[in-house]
Amino acid sequence: MARGMAGKGFGMPGEVPGWVNYALLPLLNLLAAFILSGLIILVIGENPLDVLALMVTEAVGYPEAIGYTLYYTTSYIFTGLAVAVAFHCGLFNIGGEGQAYMGGLGAGLVGLAMTGWPWPVVAVAGVLVSALFGAAWAWIPGWLQARRGSHIVITTIMFNFIAASIMTYLLVDVLIKPGQQSPETREFDPGTWLPSMDRALGWIGIEVAPSPLNLSFAWALACCALFYLFLWRTRWGYEIRTVGQNERAAVYAGISPARNIVLAMVISGALAGFVGVNEILGVQHRLLLNFTGGVGFVGIAVALMGRNHPVGIILAALLFGMLAQGGGQVSFEYPTVNRELVMVIQGLVILFAGALENLFKPQVEALFRKRGARNEGRA
Amino acid sequence: MPDAPTAAATLTPPALETRGVNKWFGANHANRDVSLAVPKGTIHGVIGENGAGKSTIMSIVYGYLPADSGEILVDGRPVAVKSPRDALAAGVGMVHQHFMLVDPFTVLENVLLGAEGGVTLAAGMERARAELVRLARDYGLEVDLDRPVGELPVGAQQRVEILKALYRGADILILDEPTGVLTPQETDHLFRILRALREQGKTIVIITHKLREIMELTDNVTVMRRGEVVANVRTAETSKEQLAELMVGRKVLLRVEKAPAQPGPVVLEVSGLTLRDRSGVERVKGVGFSVRAGEIVGIAGVSGNGQSELLEALAGMRPVAGGSVRLRGEELADRPGLFNAKALRGLRVGHVPEDRQKVGLITSFEARENAILGHHDDQAYNGRVLMDRAAVLSRCEAEMEAYDVRPRDARLRAANFSGGNQQKIVLAREIERNPDLLLVGQPTRGVDIGAIEFIHKRLVRLRDEGKAILLVSVELDEIVSLSDRILVMFDGRLMGEVAPNDAALEQIERRLGLMMAGVEAAA
Numbered sequence: 001m002a003r004g005m006a007g008k009g010f011g012m013p014g015e016v017p018g019w020v021n022y023a024l025l026p027l028l029n030l031l032a033a034f035i036l037s038g039l040i041i042l043v044i045g046e047n048p049l050d051v052l053a054l055m056v057t058e059a060v061g062y063p064e065a066i067g068y069t070l071y072y073t074t075s076y077i078f079t080g081l082a083v084a085v086a087f088h089c090g091l092f093n094i095g096g097e098g099q100a101y102m103g104g105l106g107a108g109l110v111g112l113a114m115t116g117w118p119w120p121v122v123a124v125a126g127v128l129v130s131a132l133f134g135a136a137w138a139w140i141p142g143w144l145q146a147r148r149g150s151h152i153v154i155t156t157i158m159f160n161f162i163a164a165s166i167m168t169y170l171l172v173d174v175l176i177k178p179g180q181q182s183p184e185t186r187e188f189d190p191g192t193w194l195p196s197m198d199r200a201l202g203w204i205g206i207e208v209a210p211s212p213l214n215l216s217f218a219w220a221l222a223c224c225a226l227f228y229l230f231l232w233r234t235r236w237g238y239e240i241r242t243v244g245q246n247e248r249a250a251v252y253a254g255i256s257p258a259r260n261i262v263l264a265m266v267i268s269g270a271l272a273g274f275v276g277v278n279e280i281l282g283v284q285h286r287l288l289l290n291f292t293g294g295v296g297f298v299g300i301a302v303a304l305m306g307r308n309h310p311v312g313i314i315l316a317a318l319l320f321g322m323l324a325q326g327g328g329q330v331s332f333e334y335p336t337v338n339r340e341l342v343m344v345i346q347g348l349v350i351l352f353a354g355a356l357e358n359l360f361k362p363q364v365e366a367l368f369r370k371r372g373a374r375n376e377g378r379a
Numbered sequence: 380m381p382d383a384p385t386a387a388a389t390l391t392p393p394a395l396e397t398r399g400v401n402k403w404f405g406a407n408h409a410n411r412d413v414s415l416a417v418p419k420g421t422i423h424g425v426i427g428e429n430g431a432g433k434s435t436i437m438s439i440v441y442g443y444l445p446a447d448s449g450e451i452l453v454d455g456r457p458v459a460v461k462s463p464r465d466a467l468a469a470g471v472g473m474v475h476q477h478f479m480l481v482d483p484f485t486v487l488e489n490v491l492l493g494a495e496g497g498v499t500l501a502a503g504m505e506r507a508r509a510e511l512v513r514l515a516r517d518y519g520l521e522v523d524l525d526r527p528v529g530e531l532p533v534g535a536q537q538r539v540e541i542l543k544a545l546y547r548g549a550d551i552l553i554l555d556e557p558t559g560v561l562t563p564q565e566t567d568h569l570f571r572i573l574r575a576l577r578e579q580g581k582t583i584v585i586i587t588h589k590l591r592e593i594m595e596l597t598d599n600v601t602v603m604r605r606g607e608v609v610a611n612v613r614t615a616e617t618s619k620e621q622l623a624e625l626m627v628g629r630k631v632l633l634r635v636e637k638a639p640a641q642p643g644p645v646v647l648e649v650s651g652l653t654l655r656d657r658s659g660v661e662r663v664k665g666v667g668f669s670v671r672a673g674e675i676v677g678i679a680g681v682s683g684n685g686q687s688e689l690l691e692a693l694a695g696m697r698p699v700a701g702g703s704v705r706l707r708g709e710e711l712a713d714r715p716g717l718f719n720a721k722a723l724r725g726l727r728v729g730h731v732p733e734d735r736q737k738v739g740l741i742t743s744f745e746a747r748e749n750a751i752l753g754h755h756d757d758q759a760y761n762g763r764v765l766m767d768r769a770a771v772l773s774r775c776e777a778e779m780e781a782y783d784v785r786p787r788d789a790r791l792r793a794a795n796f797s798g799g800n801q802q803k804i805v806l807a808r809e810i811e812r813n814p815d816l817l818l819v820g821q822p823t824r825g826v827d828i829g830a831i832e833f834i835h836k837r838l839v840r841l842r843d844e845g846k847a848i849l850l851v852s853v854e855l856d857e858i859v860s861l862s863d864r865i866l867v868m869f870d871g872r873l874m875g876e877v878a879p880n881d882a883a884l885e886q887i888e889r890r891l892g893l894m895m896a897g898v899e900a901a902a
Contacts, residue, residue, distance in 0.1 A: 229765065233765045233766055233768070234764060234765055234766060235755045235756055235760075235761055235766055238748070238755050238766070239755070241744075242741055242744075242752070245741045245743050245744065246737065246738075246741045246742075246743075248737055248738050249737070249738055249739070249740065249741050249752065251696050251720065252694070252696060252720060252730070252732055252738045252739065252752075252753065253720065253721075253752045253753035253755070254695070254719060254720035254721025254722075254723075254724060254753055255721075
């Protein structure tokens with residue numbers, strides 16, 4: 001009886017501290033993935049600890065490596081946020097890959113067309129146009145879901161294929177630089193390139209090692225802040241979250257599910273489209289085939305692992321950035337640990353962090369509930 | 380302090396007994412040393428508020444949930460019940476609140492399901508048919524064995540559930556809130572069946588929160604509160620008031636005290652209103668009525684007769700197929716710009732929906748976010764871009780204070796409040812915006828008695844402030860005690876109107892009951 005009066009109301013299940021969900025469980029999942037990866041490396045005949053040490057060194061061990069890691073992280077933040085905003089509206093956007101590809105087309109067209117303009121103007125135009133292209137590509141499945149009930153998972157997957165076909169056509173037949181075999185455009189005018197981080201920091205007197213890391217990283221961090229403000233601090237974000245949590249309550253509250261589904265998809269597509277700014281304007285300086293290389297799909301794992309929160313997404317993107325950079329280097333050093341095996345390790349992390357995110361949840365939560373109950377009983 | 384089971388003085392062991400059963404859900408002690416004994420050949424009531432643990436203990440007895448400690452005895456012998464199969468083997472059957480029937484199957488097929496007895500159905504079918512005819516004759520459980528269950532009325536479906544349990548050899552029958560979906564006449568029929576079963580030596584346990592049923596039907600009653608047995612009493616030696624007090628732990632007012640209504644001008648006028656569901660079936664068929672300022676108009680009816688659809692349509696949540704809806708004289712039905720949930724809020728129409736968990740609240744949101752649901756666009760909570768969190772918080776805290784919501788924590792997620800407190804959050808949101816018309820559905824479903832008292836008083840006060848209230852409820856008691864006029868809905872039509880003060884209570888309920896069953900209103 002006395003327990004019931006303790007303030008929180010009788011009959012309430014014991015609360016699990018927030019950090020369990022946000023920190024402990026992802027770490028446990030990560031640990032499980034690494035243990036399993038270690039076993040596989042052991043079977044191949046290498047020392048897992050040596051491989052891990054090399055991987056970490058190659059990911060964060062020296063300035064150039066950090067630059068590469070953060071460059072990968074940038075794209076993962078964009079696609080992670082893209083998946084997360086759709087999640088908050090109850091939508092599973094599998095189409096980040098296609099939307100990023102289309103965003104790249106937008107950025108590429110800006111790069112080709114704006115020869116002679118100063119880079120800040122090109123950067124702003126690139127951000128706007130890549131957002132527009134990505135958003136447009138997500139708008140169609142969004143509209144189909146909202147108005148026609150076509151399932152967003154199916155349509156976004158199909159739109160990935162359509163995007164790939166369109167890009168192949170455009171690069172092979174339309175945008176290709178005349179007089180060459182490889183399906184790429186000409187290089188953009190160097191004046192329009194988005195400055196790399198080493199150049200930009202050089203202007204204010206900070207020396208860093210050269211790497212593909214460019215100013216889009218700053219934009220990615222800004223997007224995280226904007227993402228938080230939009231979803232949790234504005235009425236539009238409130239509406240999107242309401243639709244995602246409970247569509248009938250949304251109808252009750254006079255919130256249109258259809259409008260918010262379209263809105264969330266458009267924002268999602270725009271965020272994915274920013275990958276184009278990073279890759280095309282920031283690194284490649286020309287439009288080419290398959291520059292996305294799966295970032296849209298990694299974004300799903302990033303969003304899941306980051307619990308759809310911008311802080312979590314930054315951390316998860318950082319992890320996947322390290323895996324991409326460190327893993328790539330490991331395959332150079334160890335002939336037996338080839339690229340495919342590195343992909344297996346990445347796959348395991350995605351499997352444990354994403355698909356099996358609830359693997360340890362019941363046990364860990366039960367543990368904390370029991371502990372909470374015991375403590376309360378003692379009080 | 381639990382009394383000793385009074386009827387256990389006889390020599391035969393109780394048909395069903397639990398000893399010191401404990402059950403935890405996480406930190407929630409749902410059953411605390413629950414010991415109760417049900418003498419053979421009696422009807423035993425288990426009563427308590429929502430969350431008192433009465434369904435939990437019965438789920439343990441029937442093998443749905445494992446107990447953390449304690450034992451279960453049938454006819455004096457301890458039994459290990461790990462699944463409903465074990466319970467049935469021990470002779471314990473259960474009739475659920477929500478029926479577990481396959482609608483397109485016939486009654487016979489449903490009874491046979493899980494007890495087919497052989498590879499081919501034919502032999503088992505014939506045996507079952509003979510047995511069921513016998514059971515039906517003995518206990519007055521008449522149902523057409525060859526009709527698909529989906530075509531039967533709810534009362535008959537419930538009889539199929541009882542037949543199912545008896546066919547499997549149940550000597551002890553547990554019924555969980557069996558009257559929730561029945562008309563008063565169907566309830567009477569059920570009670571006759573249960574008494575016949577008792578005369579044949581069966582033991583009945585009935586879980587309910589309705590005091591009247593306990594008084595009318597049972598021999599003994601166990602009262603539970605907060606997971607504990609607080610009393611075992613003989614029904615003949617207790618009263619409604621005493622039971623209510625035991626359930627709540629303090630004295631409660633069972634009747635709503637209110638002055639006669641002083642109706643003002645008509646606020647809502649509905650005529651010829653027709654509604655269709657998604658598959659085009661007419662759910663509301665040309666309904667007409669009006670609600671005046673300063674009165675509560677109640678719509679009674681067994682659930683599923685169109686009253687939910689009516690309420691949702693008036694709140695702008697579903698399209699209207701035909702007819703007229705006038706608010707303060709202004710026609711809404713053909714003006715989608717006005718007749719939608721958002722615009723209606725601006726026209727000072729409040730709506731407390733029937734299902735607070737799925738419609739009225741977003742249970743994963745914090746209380747403060749729920750306090751502005753539907754009003755999140757208001758200038759009061761918004762700057763140019765960002766929302767004014769301080770304004771939202773102070774609004775929510777003020778409402779929680781005024782409605783005594785516990786715990787008073789505006790940042791707690793709605794899911795973590797009890798049913799009564801959740802409902803108070805919804806009511807506060809809708810009432811404190813001072814609506815001219817309040818649409819209320821099932822205001823006290825799943826709400827504890829203490830909160831019911833509060834909610835009823837608040838609605839009466841709103842009426843006395845000159846607001847119009849349209850109340851939909853399947854709880855006849857609630858309709859009768861709150862309403863100034865009562866409309867009865869059956870199969871999408873209004874069957875008639877009753878003023879609750881022009882006759883004795885019994886008579887009113889009889890008349891309402893007939894209308895709820897589709898019999899035209901008698902004068």
